Amino acid sequence: MNIGIFTDTYFPQVSGVATSIKTLKDQLENNGHQVYIFTTTDPHVSKNTYEKNIFRFSSIPFVSFTDRRIAVRGMFQAYQIAKKLNLDIIHTQTEFSMGMIGKFVSKFLRIPCLHTYHTMYEDYLHYVANGKLLKPVHVKEATLAFCHNMSGVIAPSKRVLDTLVRYGIKSPIRIIPTGVNINKFDVNPEKSLKSELGYKEDVQILLSVSRLAYEKNISGLIDIMPKIINEKPKTQLMIVGDGPAKKDLEQQVQKMNLSNNVKFIGEISNDRISSYYHLADLFVSCSSSESQGLTYIEAMASGVKVVVTSGPYTDDLLDNKALGMTFSSEDEFVSDILGYLDNKVQFKSNDANNIRAKKLHEISAQNFADRVIAFYKNAQIEYNNQIRNSTRIND
16 A cells, blocks of 8 residues: 655654654555655655655744644645555645645545644643633544545544534544554563663653643742652652753752752754663653643553543543553652552552553554554545445436
8 A cells, every 4th residue: 555644743853743754654565555644844854865655845933833834835746746646545634734745635635634633732722822812612623624625534532532522523534543563561661771872770750742832831840849858858840841941940940949850961863862771760751731642652662651631532542540641730640650660559469560561552653553443444434435326416
């Protein structure tokens, strides 16, 4: 199958969406399919750089998200390329520029177009004119318009599904959580990394991997550190990532006199992140804005327990204490963390291994790709039936 993926976000940009797309691309290719990425130019990629099966279109920084890009032209160029590639199906990963181009190309090639709805935009409205310009109703209307006549829509979690149903999306929707390359995270950390980062051997590390944005509520992690340190003085919070909230978070750490217990690592490339997961004793998050929690499953694939905010997605993901727990209050959050750090959370090792093995299959890249391919094939059948029925009516 020849598959065209249209996205505004792709490597070398670091984001959950870029990682999800790369994971899907790699696994589809491993399964024998041809995958072509249609994406934006990137200031970190020279125009003279050859990237196999990747086509970049002129772009500018996106308003309020300057580290993200939006294509400014390329519609007919994309159509000509896609036609030569003899694409069988198009999979859009954005509702903006490249997503619109993907829909245009699918219409004129007369092939199915599926879409993955990655972002819960209602959580990000404050980035545009401090939330005074765009309202939830505008997100609903824009989503309805973009998803109209889609052959299918992928929801990475039940939270996304419920949102799309609430908006009134009529296209077929399937919940297909993003998977991870299990083998990539089943590795030992770089031997000298812990000492390079300035950590002593006897410290216990709480890990956060996230874009440093306000909706991720990393300030909540910093707020509970005094309670954790009071019980476990050598505990360290390691924050991996970068973003608009970094300066405020650093100031919060200084005001709370936590500089000796909180370390900002910065942004880490995707091919090195596994080592940071393996350094951690526990993965933690206060975010309630996740649509798919990719870092959560990366932590689980690395064998790290996870303690995160309770919600439909996380409660389903962490359905056993051998994997992690969810919390609904600050006291519960602190208690759960201390329970794992003190090894008070009890489970039989054999049961834990079996539970983890089952969960690893569920979150694997192979299972992810298998389910996406099944959706592709179903969309092709339905699309061809619609074409035949339309032809009969016209005749």
